[in-house]
Amino acid sequence: MPSVHVLIGPRPRGKLCRYDRPVSSPAETPRRTRMSRDARREQVLEIAQELFATQGYHHVSMDDIADQALVSKPVLYRHFPSKLDLYLAVVDRGGEALVSAVSMALEPVSGGAVEPGDGKAVVHALVRAYFGYVESAGQSASLLFESDVTRDDDVRARVESASAETARHISEVLEHYTGLPHEHNELVATALVGMAQIAASARHRGDGPYATMPVDEAAELVARVAWGGIKGLVRTEAPASND
Structure with a gap:
């Protein structure tokens, strides 16, 4: 009867048995969480x-x-x-965040008794709010300030509405501190918004050597420039009470 040889020990290199083949498994896909x-x-x-x-x-x-x-x-x-509806919702979301940031910044000086020195606080609060918003939103702030879809009327209207609402809010506050007509305050507020928006965006993009300037220092500098032009419009005395 012929003898049977059983190989004990490691198989020769390069030899695979049928049980050594990797078992294929279906590709794993990220599990979706119910929300x-x-x-x-x-x-x-x-x-x-x-x-x-x-x-x-x-x-x-x-x-x-x-x-x-x-x-x-x-x-x-x-x-x-549609994609446009989604984009508009994103722009609206950013606009609401900006208006909220400005409203919160102006809240301490937008109500109560009007003090002659509060005009400076209004300007500084506005500029800090814009720099803070851009710093927080990062690159997403460009959707509100530098949208690449502004040829569309709906997008342009949404993009402009946040700045316009912010300017209206500032104008209402400025009316407590200046002796200017309503439309003059609206224009001054619009100029303030434009200055704060452009400066904050330029610093964040890194357009110049000021890109490395700390955000608080940059906001303070721009606020000083803005206040230098506006302080001549502010009352030196609080308005007379109607009571």
Whole structure:
């Protein structure tokens, strides 16, 4: 009877048995977390804001946003019927954040008794609010200040509305401190908004040597320049009471 030889020990190098073949497994896909409708909408807005800010409106598709948000396109379109609708929602979100920041900054000097020296505080509060908003929003601030879709009437109106609302708020506060007519205060407020917006955006983009200037120092410098032009318009005495 022929003998049977059993090989004990390691197999020769390069030899694989059929049990050594790797077992294939289906590709793992990120697990989608169930969210409320509002939470999902907020998540989509966050992702869309980042993509629009970094890549531009025309280089981002709804497919890109759906992939990043881990949602299907039907779900995405239930929240936002079109890419333009989504972009407008992102712009509105940024505008609300800006108006809120300015309102909070002006709150200490927008009510109560009017003091002659408070005009300077108004100007400084506004400038600090704009620098703070840009610092917090980062590149996303460009969607509000430097949108690449402003040829569209709806987008242009939304982009301009935040600055206009901010200017109106500042104008109402300035009326307590200046003896100017309403329309003059509106124009002064618009000029203030433009100065603060351009300076804050330029510093954040790194357009010049001032890009490395600390944000508080930059805001203080711009506020001093703005106040230098406005202080001549401010009353030296508080307005007489109507009581």
